[in-house]
Amino acid sequence: MAIFVYAENINGVYKKAAFEAVAYAKSIAENAGDSVTAISVNPTDSSDLLYKYGAEKVINIKDEGLKNFSAKAFAQAVNEVFEGKIIVFPHTTDASSVAPMLSILKNYSLITNVLETPENLSPFQVKRKAFSGKGFMHAKSETEGVILTVSQNSFGAKENPVSGTEEIKNLSVSNDDTKVLSHEQSTGKLDLKEAEIVVSAGRGMKAAENWGMIEDLANVLGAATACSKPVSDIGWRPHSEHVGQTGKAIAPNLYVAVGISGAIQHLAGVNSSKTIVVINNDPEAPFFKSADYGVVGDAFQIIPALTEKIKALKGA
Ligand SMILES: Cc1cc2nc3c(=O)[nH]c(=O)nc-3n(C[C@H](O)[C@H](O)[C@H](O)COP(=O)(O)OP(=O)(O)OC[C@H]3O[C@@H](n4cnc5c(N)ncnc54)[C@H](O)[C@@H]3O)c2cc1C
Structure with missing residues (x-):
């Protein structure tokens, strides 16, 4: 069964943290003898960028209703296509709010801020950051599947090129809970969370x-x-x-x-x-x-x- 990964994009462009999440998913897949399937919502970037980090398959969700971010609607969309036991998210602001929603929908455990490749796959056990990085914890999943978020810069965006395939999935998930009234650009020229x-x-x-x-x-x-x-x-x-x-x-x-x-x-x-x-x-x-x-x-x-x-x- 494939290891899934949520490849986050902003306005269609993949985030650096998405590549790290794909690389992390690839390392699990290699240990488990599996492949990696990446899921992204309305990307405009080429799937080649995800193949480069080891995703053998990319599922591109096309949904006009998901032009604006909503954790609940994005979790529902991911839930429509995620058919595995393990999914990896980057620990970014948006992705780390989608992951817990998906955890509820799937009834899978959620382990956030993971730092290293798993110590064990069954039962799933991994080291994670705790107390705002002042300590560590070894967390074990006791559910059938597990949802992870990878602490940024913990694993690294390691390249592992594969030849991949792309699937387009047309969805129309309801996204009516929140209406965006206006967008406000922060003053910095560079996105602080993405800056090197x-x-x-x-x-x-x-x-x-x-x-x-x-x-x-x-x-x-x-x-x-x-x-x-x-x-x-x-x-x-x-x-x-x-x-x-x-x-x-x-x-x-x-x-x-x-x-x-x-x-x-x-x-x-x-x-x-x-x-x-x-x-x-x-x-x-x-x-x-x-x-x-x-x-x-x-x-x-x-x-x-x-x-x-x-x-x-x-x-x-
Ligand atoms: C619940 C809670 C949450 C908090 N959350 C945050 C948070 O998210 N982020 C955060 O930053 N703080 C947070 N704080 C505040 C935090 O405790 C500190 O008070 C704060 O980080 C201090 O800011 P500072 O270092 O800019 O100022 P100061 O503590 O006043 O330090 C200024 C420093 O500048 C140095 N300095 C002075 N002049 C010069 C000079 N000419 N050249 C070089 N160095 C000089 C001084 O030696 C000193 O070390 C929080 C506090 C609480 C209670």
């Missing part, structure tokens, strides 16, 4: 008008900008940039934290980043304990100098 590099700043920047240097550094690095909670609470930055336990959880390849103390609630949203660079003038700042690289010094001197250095390197 994030430059983030905190109260150490002293005032909203000092953010120009943070944006300059982000621009030269091709990074998205983020901030700590108090910064968005004061109104120095928009709430869409707030990361942490009560903000967005992100897992970029590089997280640069400027003038942020590293409170546990902040770390909860960023500690899955691959590499963390901390710039802070207090050598005792707690963030240094979680840093891969630390710079002790005044951000107002370091950030412009760093930006110039990177510009020079890029120009060379």
Whole structure:
């Protein structure tokens, strides 16, 4: 029986996390001697992108009624085509709200934020992240099937090219519970959750008008900008940039934290980043304990100098 995976797209374009979920599903399929079937709703991207990560089959749901996201309607659509015992979702905002709805529809257990390939397939057992990344847990499924969400950047989008086939499934799922009245674009040029590099700043920047240097550094690095909670609470930055336990959880390849103390609630949203660079003038700042690289010094001197250095390197 195939291992299924939900390949999330935004406006038809596959998310990076979808490729990681396909790669994760492929690793389970290889252990189980199975194949991978990916499900996507109204994609415009080519299925070739999913074959590249190991999906032998792609089921493209076409449904005009699902142009706007609704967790309930998307779960119903996935339920129409999912015929297996295991389905993998990326742990993104939208996908991690579809997964529990599907778990109810199927009466399958739900294991979120998985970090590694399963320890056992029957019964299904896997390591997962717990307590906002401060601990781990080994979870065992006791139902006939299991629904998983993969913690972003935990497994990696490993390529495993196969030749695949595509099936179009026309559906018309009811999506009447919520009406979208208007769309509001967040100010950042890059999607914070998808960005490979994030430059983030905190109260150490002293005032909203000092953010120009943070944006300059982000621009030269091709990074998205983020901030700590108090910064968005004061109104120095928009709430869409707030990361942490009560903000967005992100897992970029590089997280640069400027003038942020590293409170546990902040770390909860960023500690899955691959590499963390901390710039802070207090050598005792707690963030240094979680840093891969630390710079002790005044951000107002370091950030412009760093930006110039990177510009020079890029120009060379
Ligand atoms: C229930 C709850 C939920 C929370 N959720 C979140 C959350 O989701 N995200 C979040 O961020 N916080 C959250 N918080 C708040 C959190 O506890 C901290 O208060 C907050 O993260 C601190 O923000 P900060 O690091 O920007 O500010 P501060 O703690 O004031 O730290 C500023 C840092 O800047 C440094 N600094 C000062 N001047 C300079 C300079 N010139 N150069 C370099 N460094 C300098 C200082 O040494 C200091 O380390 C939450 C709190 C609670 C109680």
